[in-house]
Amino acid sequence: MRVRKLTFVALAVAAGLSLTACNDDDVTGQGDTSSAASESSSGGSAPDASGKDGGTNGGKDSAGKGGASSGGQSADNKANTCRTDRLDITAQDATIDGDTEGTVAVTFKNGGSDCALNGFAGVDLKTSAGALSAERSGGASDPMTLKAGESVSFGVTYPVNDSGGSGVKVSSLVVTPPGETKSVSLQWPGGSLPVTDGSGTSVKVGPMGSAGQGGAS
Incomplete structure (x- = not known):
């Protein structure tokens, strides 16, 4: 036991x-x-999908691009288009005796800083028979810079009314500078137009510099 x-x-x-x-x-x-879990929780940020440590994005924005703005040449380095509000626009009769066509010279005088003109002006006539748009005549002049205080002129030609009657009376001349949408209405300084059959306009607008000196006033 x-x-x-x-x-x-x-x-x-x-x-x-x-x-x-x-x-x-x-x-x-x-x-x-417990020790392993503690080390895991205190061992820094977890890797992201790329295998790199997470954290700040290196100063980049949400799109992943740096904060600096993109470069590029500013359009302000070129002369601005001549604006209607900065131009003194006038019209005068420039018909020479004996011509088979009448001519009205339209002048742009630059009342602002240097600006650019390129192409044809828009020209419309308000007549007793309705509105009439002038067609372009000849090739456009080379682009030009109109300096402050300088002037340039172009011609508006039309057939002379030699019928002996009153013809088609023109009440006003509407001019729109090249590259602009704002127009000015001027008194028509020329004569009347002959009555036509309505087959097309016979009023023509020439390029910049096609009337007068086309340069400094």
Whole structure:
């Protein structure tokens, strides 16, 4: 009986030691897991999809581009188009005796800073028979810069009314500078137009410089 009791006690002690060792291993394993989790949570920002660390975007905007504005030459380096409001626009009869056509010279005088003229002016006549648009005649002049205070003129030609009757009376001349949409209405300084069959306009507008000196006043 004594031998059996000692054996049973020895087995109980061994079992207790074994359970203690197992518990120690479990506690140690949990401690390692907690430590790993702690290192993971405090080890900086997580990698992004590209495999690089996350964080600031290096000073770039939301589109991934730098904050500096894009370059490029400004259009302000060229002379601005001559604006209607900055031009003194006048018209006078320039018909020479004996000519088969009448001529009205329209003059642009630059009342502002240097500006650019390129192409034909728009010309319309208001007549007793309705509105009449002038057609372009000849090739356009080369682009020009009209300096402050300078003038340039172009001609508006029309058939002379030699029928002996009153013909078609012109009440006003409407002029639109090249590249502009704003017009000015001037008194027509020329004569009347002959009555036509309405087959087309016989009023022509010439290029810049086609009447007068076309330069400085």
